[in-house]
Amino acid sequence: MDSIRSYLMGIIVAAVVSGIAVRLLGDKGTQGAMGKLIAGLFLTFTVIQPITDIRLDDFKEISNQFSADASIAVWEGEKMTRESLCQSIKAQSEAYILDKAEGMGLTLKVEVTVSNDDLPVPTAVTLSGAVSPWAKSKLSAILTEDLGIKKEGQTWI
Amino acid sequence: MKKFIISLLLLYAVAMPAKAVEITAPAAPEEAQDLMPVEQSSFGEDLWYVVKSAVQRLQPELVAGCGVCLAVTASVLLTSMLGSFPGSSKSTTELVGCVAIACLVLGTTNSLIGSAADTVRQLSDYGKLLLPVMTTATAAQGAVTTSTAIYVGTALFDALLGSLIASVLTPLIYMFIALSIAKSALNEPLLKKLQSLVKWVTTWSLKIILYIFTGYITITGVVSGTADQSALKATKLTISGMVPVVGGILSDASEAILVGASAVKNTIGVYGLVAVLAIAIGPFLKIGLQYLLLKLIGAVCGIFGGKQTTGLIDDMAAAMGLLLAMTGAVCLLLLISIVCFMKGVS
Numbered sequence: 094m095d096s097i098r099s100y101l102m103g104i105i106v107a108a109v110v111s112g113i114a115v116r117l118l119g120d121k122g123t124q125g126a127m128g129k130l131i132a133g134l135f136l137t138f139t140v141i142q143p144i145t146d147i148r149l150d151d152f153k154e155i156s157n158q159f160s161a162d163a164s165i166a167v168w169e170g171e172k173m174t175r176e177s178l179c180q181s182i183k184a185q186s187e188a189y190i191l192d193k194a195e196g197m198g199l200t201l202k203v204e205v206t207v208s209n210d211d212l213p214v215p216t217a218v219t220l221s222g223a224v225s226p227w228a229k230s231k232l233s234a235i236l237t238e239d240l241g242i243k244k245e246g247q248t249w250i
Numbered sequence: 251m252k253k254f255i256i257s258l259l260l261l262y263a264v265a266m267p268a269k270a271v272e273i274t275a276p277a278a279p280e281e282a283q284d285l286m287p288v289e290q291s292s293f294g295e296d297l298w299y300v301v302k303s304a305v306q307r308l309q310p311e312l313v314a315g316c317g318v319c320l321a322v323t324a325s326v327l328l329t330s331m332l333g334s335f336p337g338s339s340k341s342t343t344e345l346v347g348c349v350a351i352a353c354l355v356l357g358t359t360n361s362l363i364g365s366a367a368d369t370v371r372q373l374s375d376y377g378k379l380l381l382p383v384m385t386t387a388t389a390a391q392g393a394v395t396t397s398t399a400i401y402v403g404t405a406l407f408d409a410l411l412g413s414l415i416a417s418v419l420t421p422l423i424y425m426f427i428a429l430s431i432a433k434s435a436l437n438e439p440l441l442k443k444l445q446s447l448v449k450w451v452t453t454w455s456l457k458i459i460l461y462i463f464t465g466y467i468t469i470t471g472v473v474s475g476t477a478d479q480s481a482l483k484a485t486k487l488t489i490s491g492m493v494p495v496v497g498g499i500l501s502d503a504s505e506a507i508l509v510g511a512s513a514v515k516n517t518i519g520v521y522g523l524v525a526v527l528a529i530a531i532g533p534f535l536k537i538g539l540q541y542l543l544l545k546l547i548g549a550v551c552g553i554f555g556g557k558q559t560t561g562l563i564d565d566m567a568a569a570m571g572l573l574l575a576m577t578g579a580v581c582l583l584l585l586i587s588i589v590c591f592m593k594g595v596s
Contacts, residue, residue, distance in 0.1 A: 170389025
């Protein structure tokens with residue numbers, strides 16, 4: 094409120110000073126016209142003076158700050174999506190392997206590891222349970238061909 | 251069997267994201283919460299509830315406003331009666347009438363200006379809480395470039411508008427009122443020109459900021475939206491190509507996650523829209539009511555009142571119009587931004 098009061102007071106003082114100056118210089122002639130022009134410019138400057146208080150450098154700083162804030166918010170969003178995607182791909186890959194194992198009459202416990210990159214894909218798997226050498230080689234081939242998990246990434250317990 | 255398993259997998263994939271992506275909208279300020287429904291339903295119903303609650307709370311303002319209007323009408327009537335007596339000075343009675351109207355209306359006007367400034371501050375503060383959440387939710391849906399562009403643009407324009415309103419436009423509205431009173435009391439043409447200049451500066455500064463903001467949002471929306479769409483397509487194709495047989499299922503799952511994130515984002519957006527409207531609607535209706543009442547008595551007093559006194563009432567209504575524009579501009583900026591976030595990437 095203090096800034097508003099001082100702003101209004103400034104305008105009132107400027108208006109009074111301009112009014113007195115215009116009256117002293119008179120209405121007619123070049124002198125009068127010049128007086129009116131100067132008083133008008135002075136009054137206009139007083140009215141729009143708060144605009145000159147706005148610093149463009151401040152906005153540049155603020156803009157940089159907003160960009161940094163946006164980056165943090167975006168990073169959080171991307172992290173959430175990546176985590177959800179990892180969970181989903183892990184769960185689906187495990188369900189797929191269990192289904193294939195069940196088709197071969199096997200009861201296994203499966204733990205799939207998903208890569209932690211921007212594009213999560215299954216990279217390793219740990220399988221535990223009783224399994225014959227024939228079933229092991231068949232399931233291993235399925236893991237490589239269908240899910241792209243290389244033999245080095247397959248751990249059998 | 252295979253089809254059944256695939257259906258189960260897809261069902262799981264659709265159910266999964268809602269659990270995983272957990273973002274909630276920031277709670278609206280306490281005063282606005284009183285106007286909001288306890289449980290979120292459809293946007294239309296929520297909006298209707300907010301409007302209904304705000305209108306129901308308007309009764310005290312309506313009574314007070316009618317009281318002021320009656321007093322103003324009575325003073326205009328009295329002034330014109332005094333002016334019609336032989337020997338009375340018309341300019342003196344008009345001056346007295348203008349002073350009386352100013353005394354009657356200024357109290358309400360001052361509190362409404364304060365209320366509008368508070369509302370602008372509250373909207374800005376709520377925007378500071380909501381925008382990062384909307385950015386996160388939109389980025390989670392895959393619209394990384396779009397969300398950054400909308401966040402930076404909205405935050406910057408909001409700061410600019412907030413600063414302009416606090417340091418320039420609010421003093422200018424006080425100035426407009428002061429000039430209106432002085433112009434009507436003294437019947438000075440120079441003051442009328444100055445008053446028109448103040449009104450023009452206020453209206454156009456708000457218009458220009460909103461035009462630039464809308465232009466920015468439209469252009470960045472098209473450009474960054476296309477970039478995000480391409481990036482999402484590329485991601486889907488890469489997942490599909492990297493995993494030999496089940497790659498297609500996995501890439502469908504990634505899409506399902508994005509759909510889930512989009513649903514979460516839309517829920518936050520709808521809450522945000524209702525919250526912004528709940529913050530703005532109370533003061534907006536109060537100012538709007540005062541504007542309409544002043545316009546009405548301006549028209550009524552025009553029948554029997556003097557030119558200067560009637561002109562002052564119209565100017566007071568114009569000041570209310572400027573306040574409405576000021577509050578509305580900040581509210582509109584946030585609403586446009588939220589809708590753009592909600593649009594995200596199709």
